[in-house]
Amino acid sequence: MNKKLIIASQNKHKIEEFQKILSKYGFEVCGRDDAGLPKDDVVEDGRTFEENSLIKAKAIFDMANTATLADDSGLCVDFLGGSPGIYSARFAGDNANDAQNNEKLLNLLLDAKDDERSAQFVCVITLILQDGEKIVARGECHGKIQRAETGKNGFGYDPLFIPDGYTVSMAELPPEEKNQISHRAKAIEKLVEILSTKL
Template identity: 50%
Template sequence: MEKNIAVVATGNKHKLEEIGKILEDFFLQIKSMKDVDLEGLHIVEDGKTFEENALIKARTVMEKTGMFTIADDSGLEVDYIDKQPGIYSARFAGEGATDEMNNKKLLGLLEGVPQEKRSGRFVCAMAAVFPDGDEIVLRGECEGKIGFEEKGKSGFGYDPLFIVPQYDKTFAELGPEIKNQMSHRGRALKKLKEALTKKLGGK
């Protein structure tokens, strides 16, 4: 079967790899921003929700390329600090913040907070925008706890702090194969596969 081409609207190489891995058995050929000459494109994400920001990214790239585009907006919600960092997860410690800086800020805000109050979830909104004007927006979530220190070498972002209850290990300890089966992004992409199968046909 001929594969449909999909541009993934992200400049984050970790996200691109993760999305590509989860969709590798699907009838889509993934193109990066670099592949469509949009590397370094700055998109102002001024939405108030994950869904709004995902749509902003997908619409912008679709309009510039005329191609079917997928975008995600994802982040961590921690209940103890009023669901922060939320949509500001990537820049929690300021514009241009590194993963290390963001994790350090989060640990500081949770200092002295007992494990039972460190609940949270990863959230991923996945948007698909088609040249014909159709749009699909779906959400995936994964519940967990925030650890007291970073553990594990795999993953990115808050993965070394996010403990999955089923395994009592962080995403960074579990590795990509297990993470992709149960992560917020994996769950959102599973829903997207089902929606795309209905729209585009295929396996």
């Protein structure tokens, strides 16, 4: 089986995370920019992580005609009915950065008590193999949202999210540790399990 993959992402943090996690399974991955694909933005108009993941994977697969992996991931906060969910990256607006998204989240949780701050990171990965077969895997990392940002590692909502069983935020964990417990790592683990039955 060809272990070369194009990741349907232009987010360098996400690509690096995928590269680190997938390399231990022998996969060679590159982002769409490194693969020389056009920078056309894929319209993510799905209503679920699964739908958006498939939309992205199919768009890049159709362009590159090679094995393609895409993920859609986000933070689901129970107090907010699952928001920001699929809108996590643009929670504070289409051009919002991590700091703005985090600030909006904290403001919306001002009245949430400590036992009302549960949340989970969700990652859904779609892999389209060379022959067009689609494999979908979902991973979740449960925890809670703290009241202020801590830590410098990671990206996105990592400085606000304390995983279950930990007393520090995802952004305070060494990358190697984060990459063992993250929603992305869990989704990749499931993906590899499914793939191993096909080899």
